[in-house]
Amino acid sequence: MSVLELKSIIKNYPDGQLVNEVLKDISFTVEKGEFAAIVGPSGAGKSTLLTIMGALLTPSSGSVLLNGHDISHLSKKQQTELRLNEIGFIFQNSDLIPYLKISDQLKFIQKISKKETGNAEEVLTKLGLQNRLHSYPNVLSGGEKQRVAIARAFINQPDLILADEPTASLDSKRGREVVQIIQQTVHQEDKAAVMVTHDERVLDLVDSIWQIEDGRLKKVR
Amino acid sequence: MFLTLKELRHEKLKFGALGLIIFLIVFLVLFITGLANGLANDSGSALKNTSAQTFILQKGSEKRLNRSQLTDADWNKVNHRNAAKLSVAQMTIQKSNKASKKTDIAYFVTDANSFLNPKTINGQKLKNNDNNSVVVSSKLKTDGYKIGDTFKDSTSKKVFKIAGFTDNTAYSHTPVIYLNFKQYQHIAPQNNNFNAIVLQSQLKQKTGYQVVDKQSLIGAIPGYSAEQGSLYLMIGFLYLISLFVLAVFFYIINLQKLSDFGTLKALGTSTPYLVRHVITEMGLLSLISILLSFAITYLIKLVLPASMPFSLSSGVLLGTGGLFILITLLSALLSLIKVIKIDPITAIGGNN
Helix, strand or coil: CEEEEEEEEEEEEEECCEEEEEEEEEEEEEECCCEEEEECCCCCCHHHHHHHHCCCCCCCEEEEEECCEECCCCCHHHHHHHHHHHEEEECCCCCCCCCCCHHHHHHHHHHHHCCCCCCHHHHHHHCCCHHHCCCCHHHCCHHHHHHHHHHHHHCCCCCEEEEECCCCCCCHHHHHHHHHHHHHHHHHHCCEEEEEECCHHHHHHCCEEEEEECCEEEECC | CHHHHHHHHHCHHHHHHHHHHHHHHHHHHHHHHHHHHHHHHHHHHHHHCCCCCEEEEECCCCCCHHHCCECHHHHHHHCCCCEEEEEEEEEEEEECCEEEEEEEEEEEEECCCCCCCCCEEEECCCCCCCCCEEEEEHHHHHHCCCCCCEEEECCCCCEEEEEEEECCCEECCEEEEEECHHHHHHHCCCCCCECEEEECCCCCCCCCEEEEEHHHHHHCCCCHHHHHHHHHHHHHHHHHHHHHHHHHHHHHHHHHCHHHHHHHHHCCCCHHHHHHHHHHHHHHHHHHHHHHHHHHHHHHHHHCCCCCCCCCCHHHHHHHHHHHHHHHHHHHHHHHHHHHHCCHHHHCCCCC
């Protein structure tokens, strides 16, 4: 069963007098328990595609189906609620909130979603962060920060995980570890995950690979 | 609240500095307000604390008691119920046995049976049939005067005995001594006039006289308007300055956190939640600073010397506090617009 399905997505931006078509008729699907990667050069539209999948941006035309519901024309408020409850984000620079302790990063999400989901400390312990529970993000290494971000993305039991170049600020060893953690968690918890990356070295860890170039997406594997 | 408390706890230095600024401004405003009120009391409390409503003066006296001369003929002409004659004379007294110790005072001469005869806080009230015993303002206590002490009028050399003290009354920054008309005859024997007919009721006008209400009479006391005007101008500017200073500080602090707000929104935090967060943060910070400045103002008031007039009622205190909460929230407005406008999309693509 597909968790996320994109049907003929087009995204235009006005570019002076012209119209710049960033995404040209894109169709995409990811199943439960599947870890998909989207690769492509800078400026190919990877980030735009991810923001449409994540209900951060509305496509110019086409539909986005999350668990069979069209989410492409929701209001801002509905989008926010959807992101909170059904999508987990992992950002490029982990983007932890600087004034929250590691355990509070997760507890905050649990608090605003009002969902009784899992034990934040347990999840962090499983990712090897038991000694960092009461630290602030500024004392963590890049790899540790990204592991916290992964835990934060999963804590709310979302159906879809979106990762925006999670290895970009890490060396190859740490980067690989982080992707491995995402892969394991996706498989263990039977989630669907989409990772945007241009790090070719981690592609052996994903289940399917899509290539985007000049706004067109095609499945490679 | 969750985010707010965590952030305040983590960013102690930043918010401490901001709190310090709010505290200093509020404290300065309270201090100047207290001083303005204190000076106002020092200028006109002898008139303000009476139940008098209306003052009938000689025509053309420009609301000034000392420029008005009325006679018994005027008194009969006005012929108003609940009226009292009042004479004010600014003189100097000295201790009977020590000519070098002089004090400037204001004599308030009135009928002891009228409503202008002040209540005493200790000792006896002023009586009409007593040639010698007078009631004086408790401000004279700081010059060492006690009940039973005598003092000498420096011009006429007439000696009076202090029978009682009334409240802290003052007129034009000098303590007030209350006399009856018989006693005043010893000081100014040739003067049968008085300055004003004072009514307890409202009166708009009276042909042939100048009719003044209490507040404008106090406002016309020499120096009163100049003092109050300049102090209130300062207070006004302090409010204005604090509005802008706080707005700029809040704006900069929130500008630094804009990418965090973007991330929070991307993670699914609603905009109303973030708005509440910013408002609670600023509200809490200013509330703590304001309460602190209340405490410090109170402590300062305790140690201020009596020669420095300072008066701050709880009403003025709470009013100032309320106004400042309003100002902080108003100055957070600019930051709130930024927070509302930040697009969660900024979290994607590594723009942070």
